[in-house]
Amino acid sequence: MEIINIGILAHVDAGKTTVTEHLLYKSGSIKKLGRVDDGDTQTDSMELERSRGITIKASTIAYEWKGVKVNIIDTPGHMDFIAEVERSLRVLDGAVLVISAREGIQSQTRIILEILMQMKIPTVIFINKLDRMDADSQKVIDELKTEMLVKLVPIHKAIDEGTKNVRIENTILDNYVDEDVYEILSDLDNSILKKYINEEAITFEEVWQSICKYSKEGSLYPVFMGVALSGLGIEELLDGINKCLPTTNNCGEGEVSGVVYKIARSNDNQKLAYIRMYRGTIKLRDTFKVMEGETIDKITKIQVFRNGKLCETNKLMGGDMGIISGLNHFRIGDIIGSPNEKIKNPSLTRPTLRVKVSVHEKENKNKLFNGLLELAEEDPLLECDIDLIENEVYISIFGEIQMEIIKDLLSSKHGIDLNFSEVMTIYKETIIQKESASANMFGRTNPFYAAVDFEVEPLKRGEGLKYVSQVSSGYLSKSFQNAVEEAVFQTCRQGIYGWEITDVLITFKDAIYDSVMSTPSDFRNLTPMVLMEAIYKAKVKLLEPIYEFHLKVPNEAGSRVVVDLQNMRATFSETGSMDNQFYIKGYIPIETSKNYNIKLASFTEGKGIFYTKFYGYIDLPEDVIKSKSKYGLDPLNKRKYLLQKSSAIKN
Template sequence: MGTLNLGILAHVDAGKTTLTERLLYAAGVIDEIGSVDDGSTQTDSLALERLRGITIKSAVVSFAIDDLTVNLIDTPGHPDFIAEVERVLSVLDATILVISAVEGVQAQTRVLMRTLQRLRIPTVLFVNKIDRRGARYDGLVAEIAEKLTPAAIPMGTARGLGTRHATFVPHAADNAGFSAHLAELLTDHDDALLAAYVEERVSHRRLRKALAAQTGRALVHPVFFGSAINGAGTEALIAGVRELLPNAPIDVNGPVSGTVFKVERSPAGEKVAYVRMFSGLVRVRDSLRFGRSGEEKVTAVSVFEHGQAVSAPAVAAGQIGKLWGLADIQVGDQVGVARGTLGDHHFAPPTLETAVVPRHRTDKTALYVALTQLAEQDPLISLRQDDNRQELYVSLYGEVQKEVIEATLADDYGIGVDFRESTTLCIERPIGTGEAAELLQEDSNPFRATIGLRVEPAPHGSGIEFRLSVDPRTVPAHIYKNVGGFTEMMEQYVRQSLREGLFGWQVTDCVVTMIRCGYSVADGPPSVRGPDSTAADFRKLTPLVLMSALARARTHVCEPIHHFRLETPPDTLGAVLPAVARLRAVPETPEMRGPSCVLKGDIPAAALHGLRQQLAGLTRGEGVVESRFDRYQPIRGKVPTRPRTDNNPLDRKVYLTRVLYRR
């Protein structure tokens, strides 16, 4: 029996949660189809999900297609919750990307498809809502080819569009036009198939086999049409999933290896980790290694069967399971043997930040604990604490997240909160190279450690890299167990210090190299004779040295830039262009697309909200704008700063006073 871990992705309101309900109904898991509007669906279990009719948290349900077990992961479509999609991508075997037959290819659809193609995740497309007025077929097929991928192949024809009798008719084996189109697409990637096709030796069976192979390699993308509401086309989609998408590779006898993609807390407050197993077997009472150094005992296991999670003695390769007992586990941790680096982000990081203020002063401590737990479940939403101002900040993708955080804090923790106005999150990048050092036993250095660091620029998007370039004999391995342990902790100190740079923003895209190291012990060589060095000495000295090196390197403050696409009636362009220019946008040459004028360009993220607010008035309510994060760009003119929340290592006197005497 095979297993397929299948993601279902879409732009918000395309109907993917309703499609999930239809698939569960067709498989006999549920007796009736729930309604998103009524809040009665299987996967939208949060109160706010039912209230708003949107998916906020990814959910796993299971059903069977013959001898194939499908673990279906329903993900959010709203761009404010893209972090939930981020975590799911690394555990999928394949995806269904849902598109509305009325609205067509939307902004989030394009973002998702680009990511799926970059990660080479096998994907079939399902065009939903063919029974809705305004549903399209030919025009939408052309739009998919233009905006998503030319390697899309419709698997049938939609009839009765826009009526409740709309249906999907799969192409028959003797459909010469379909076979020719399919062969033309498949032979681009298969020379042997091309030779056989030229010689007219290709059967329909061989074409279907080649289609499955190339779909499994994410080279082509079958397209199905239908309606999740009335069930049209879903039978063909299910058959396509069974035939065309690759099953999970199963290696039960291999070493334990898996990835945690979701963490939640039980009603009793215990952590529950969702893990996709790639090889091996995790049993109840096994001691499981995870993350960089964690190891804890699994106290309970459940796996997904017939629509729900059920208790099990173990979770095996290919399966998705829930694990209890791992108190320190985090989203993104790899369990057992690591499968390479999974730290790269597939989507843009959050670009907004807001202060969260408790309505009652007595809730300050409880609010910190609650937000820390929420940040555990969502690592892309970082938490900053400003001890000087007694304020807490969280990063966001959008304003809808405020409502979710507010409702979660109220419902789950009994804490009422308010939010300050959101501000744009900038970053800092080093301009040049800078070095600094603090030497052991010098009068100016009150810490029992020698640290020398060099900071230099790295390619954009590369993040932070830490390197150790010192004589291993100068490393206090006895404090950190070994040189590897020291390197790991120094990298942690460096990353923590770089959360706030010269102007208070996160520093990224740099290489930090440790070029000097030293410690002291009572019995002298190979170290310096003196009082024993401690881990705290290295932890507290690192920010001071690193900020000195960064000050010599200097930094650019960079703001997030979005690429926008704006459609407007041609006669309103004269009003739109000056408004766009005032918002510091850089437009491209306008293009005519049918009855509309299309304007593309770049705009600072901070100005995007203003563009959306003004657009209706500028275009008689007919203008539509979509955008996606593109890059960070150095700010010209006055550089914005962010108040520091650390002990301010840029001011040596202040830092030493706070670190040595207050703590």
């Protein structure tokens, strides 16, 4: 059977989960429709999802339609859970992007569509909620064309839109082709271009085949319409997914290759690895180890998604998705078997907010640590920092909704009552110039049986932290080399001001060891002192996270928003006016623009729109200093560092 692995994506409240529910129902995979408002949909299975009416975790389910199996990943629509969307995108063959006909293109819609276009993931667009008052599908289409520069072909036309009597006409399928469609297809299809120029007849079959072909390539976006809540347009969408998105054969041949795209826990706390298989077959009792790892895991259970249910089986074949038990050392992103060129690595954003977590009862500290580590296993971007000296815990988050969910999850699952400190922005550190530092064995400030030499060099913004060893593994053994590398990345988690170090190339230049006395611990303990000395000499500067923004307001509010944005240290890339709307595009610090969307809605009576998406880090003005308390030992304070290390060694 052919398989399509798709994601259902949308801005929050566009109707994404309702679309998924009706695809399952119309295909016959479920016998009873659930509703988000009633908390009984198939994909929102967590109690918190049912009570809040939002998707928090990406969930996978499957249906069959006309001989094709479709695995669906229903993703969250709220920006605070964008990491769930990112992890889903890497394993998709195609996508369905749901847009509300009333609200139109919203912030999350823009972010998702941009990344779908960049990754060339074939996508079908479904304009939902045609029955809502003020629904305007044509406005959505125009916005997609003019603002997102999308090449799209409307398959449907809405009649009596904005009323309960709304219906759809299949323009393309009823052999009615608008002139715009010929022009769009002519840009992609030379055979249609030739006939169009020569004014030759172009058959409906040629048009439809061209739409399907270029949709499967990710060059064209067919647009379907309907009302998911009533089922209008769902059958047409089922056909569209089969025809316009690429299929893969369920083939078990070749070397095993798959990837873990989600980690969860069963009711009895067993680790569950969600796998997308690309080729080969994995079977019960097969053994695998994480790439470059040593520990071997044995598969104890395999489940596949089938017609709205999970079914236990004895194998999982290439092209399909499933849940594997027994891979206890595997994490999200780990490869099963050998790598595959089809595995994508999108990077939509990183958490830019940080908050301290505390508990009311001291005896719950261990519960808190364990609960957060379990959540971090399911969401690697949560990034827990545990200060064992001060006995404090910090987590990195995307927003306050995510913070509320974390609190609810730990309360319901572990019985922990949490407190959060005020949310702070996450800054980063980098260096200004190239420098080096070294330590001689048995030097005055080096009690370790090791000597190291490091060089640090600034990189371009956004390149991250890179490490290179120029020390031959034939000279310095793998265990010593690993100890140095681990210490380098651990040390760079907090720099001079306490923030993570980035955009730096660290080169391990030289080393000396004693063949009898030296241990990996000597190199692990010495590395932080020497590396931080080099970073200190290279002069550190701070970086702040910024958004790329797009603001639209009525013309009369234009002068006020310009002043507001200037006060928030925004920089403008484009300004203008269109249809009595003043717009500005540019970049703005996250710290200064917190909650500006609420302020904007207030003085524009809800007419102002402030879209933002994470852009990256830029230099913080020199007169602004942002620091945070450090946890653990500070290698720059060599006297205290050595005293504590010596004490630990003696103990």
